[in-house]
Amino acid sequence: MKLGASVYLHVPIEEQLPYLEKINLYGFQTLFTSLHIPEDDVSLYAERLQRLGRFAEKKGMALVCDVSPQSMAHLQLTWEKASLLCDWGVTGLRIDYGIDAKTVARISRSLKIVVNASTVKAEDIAALKHAGVAFDHIEGWHNFYPRPETGLGRENFNKINERLREAGFKRMSFIPGDVKRGPLYEGLPTLEAHRHWSPFAAWLDLYSQKAVDTVIVGDPQLSEESLQQLALFQQQGVILLRAKACVEPPIIDKQCNRPDEARDVIRSVQSREIAQQMKQKVKPNQTTERLLGTITMDNERYGRYQGEIQLTKRDLQADDKVNVIGRVIEEDRPLLEHLKANQLFSIKWS
Known part of the structure; x- marks a missing residue:
C-alpha cells in the first residue's frame, strides 16, 4: 500500500522542503495538493506548484492536484492546455464537478485522472468510458472531512470501495496527521472513526482491511514518532505503542x-x-x-x-x-x- 502526503500552497514550498525530503526517505511516493482552497491566495499557485513539481520530479514522486473548473485560470492556463502541467511535474488531476467528460478524456491521454470516490456515480463512469477516457489512467480518491461528525462511516466506505474495485479503479483514503490544518484543526480523515486516532493507528486499520491502494496524510505533517511507527511496522512487522x-x-x-x-x-x-x-x-x-x-x-x-x-x-x-x-x-x-x-x-x- 502506497503512502502519500498533502502539501498546501499557502506555505512557501521552500519552507516545506525539509519535511518533504524526510518523508521521501521514509518511502512516501505520492504528493497531493489542492488548487481550490477558499482561504488561499490563488495568485501564488502557479509559482509554488511549479516548485513543488520540480521537487516531485527529482524524487520520482507522483504529484496529484485537486482541481475545480476555475483552477486552470489560477495557473494562467486553459483546460485545452492542461497537458502542459506534465512539464511542471504534475502527474495527475483529481477532477470533481463541472468538468465535462470530453475534456477529461483529452486530459487522460497525458495525465492520470482521479475521480471523487464519494460522489462518482455509475452514470458518470459510463460517460467517461463513452468519451474515451483511458481507464488505465483513472483512480477513485475519497475526500477528507475537516468538520467533526461529517466523515464517512465504515459501512458506506466499504460499499464505495467495492463499487470502485468492480469498476477497475484503484482507491485512496485520507488519514489525519499530527500537525493539524486550519481553520478547524480537527484532523483531515476520510473515516470519522479515525479523527482522533494516531496516524499510524488509522494507517494500520486501512492496511489490515486491504481497503485501499494508497493512503495519504490529509494534514500537513506527521511527527517523527509517527514516521518511526510506520517504518518499524513496514520494515520489521513490529507495532510500536x-x-x-x-x-x-x-x-x-x-x-x-x-x-x-x-x-x-x-x-x-x-x-x-x-x-x-x-x-x-x-x-x-x-x-x-x-x-x-x-x-x-x-x-x-x-x-x-x-x-x-x-x-x-x-x-x-x-x-x-x-x-x-x-x-x-x-x-x-x-x-x-x-x-x-x-x-x-x-x-x-x-
Missing part, C-alpha cells in the same frame, strides 16, 4: 503476544522469562483498576506468573495480584485490536 508510565517501567526491546491469544489481555511472551532470569521479587504496588489499554505486571502473589506483562483489551477490575505500571496513550489504543497471536510489539514509555 506509546505509553505513559505511573511507576518505573521495565524496558524490553521487542515483545510478542502469545500464540494462544487471550480474550481480555495481550500477554507478553518475553516478560516472564526476563523476570525469571533477574530473580527479583515483584512486590505488590499500584494494584488499581485496569482500564482499556492499561499495562500491568503480575506481582509475587501470582506465583509462577510473577513478572508477566499484560495489556488490557477491555476494562478489568482491580486485582491485588496485578500491578499497574502504565497505560497506552489514547490515540494509540486502537492499535490493541491488531495485537493478535504472535504479533510483535514494542512499548515506548514517557
Whole structure:
C-alpha cells in the first residue's frame, strides 16, 4: 500500500522542503495538493506548484492536484492546455464537478485522472468510458472531512470501495496527521472513526482491511514518532505503542503476544522469562483498576506468573495480584485490536 502526503500552497514550498525530503526517505511516493482552497491566495499557485513539481520530479514522486473548473485560470492556463502541467511535474488531476467528460478524456491521454470516490456515480463512469477516457489512467480518491461528525462511516466506505474495485479503479483514503490544518484543526480523515486516532493507528486499520491502494496524510505533517511507527511496522512487522508510565517501567526491546491469544489481555511472551532470569521479587504496588489499554505486571502473589506483562483489551477490575505500571496513550489504543497471536510489539514509555 502506497503512502502519500498533502502539501498546501499557502506555505512557501521552500519552507516545506525539509519535511518533504524526510518523508521521501521514509518511502512516501505520492504528493497531493489542492488548487481550490477558499482561504488561499490563488495568485501564488502557479509559482509554488511549479516548485513543488520540480521537487516531485527529482524524487520520482507522483504529484496529484485537486482541481475545480476555475483552477486552470489560477495557473494562467486553459483546460485545452492542461497537458502542459506534465512539464511542471504534475502527474495527475483529481477532477470533481463541472468538468465535462470530453475534456477529461483529452486530459487522460497525458495525465492520470482521479475521480471523487464519494460522489462518482455509475452514470458518470459510463460517460467517461463513452468519451474515451483511458481507464488505465483513472483512480477513485475519497475526500477528507475537516468538520467533526461529517466523515464517512465504515459501512458506506466499504460499499464505495467495492463499487470502485468492480469498476477497475484503484482507491485512496485520507488519514489525519499530527500537525493539524486550519481553520478547524480537527484532523483531515476520510473515516470519522479515525479523527482522533494516531496516524499510524488509522494507517494500520486501512492496511489490515486491504481497503485501499494508497493512503495519504490529509494534514500537513506527521511527527517523527509517527514516521518511526510506520517504518518499524513496514520494515520489521513490529507495532510500536506509546505509553505513559505511573511507576518505573521495565524496558524490553521487542515483545510478542502469545500464540494462544487471550480474550481480555495481550500477554507478553518475553516478560516472564526476563523476570525469571533477574530473580527479583515483584512486590505488590499500584494494584488499581485496569482500564482499556492499561499495562500491568503480575506481582509475587501470582506465583509462577510473577513478572508477566499484560495489556488490557477491555476494562478489568482491580486485582491485588496485578500491578499497574502504565497505560497506552489514547490515540494509540486502537492499535490493541491488531495485537493478535504472535504479533510483535514494542512499548515506548514517557
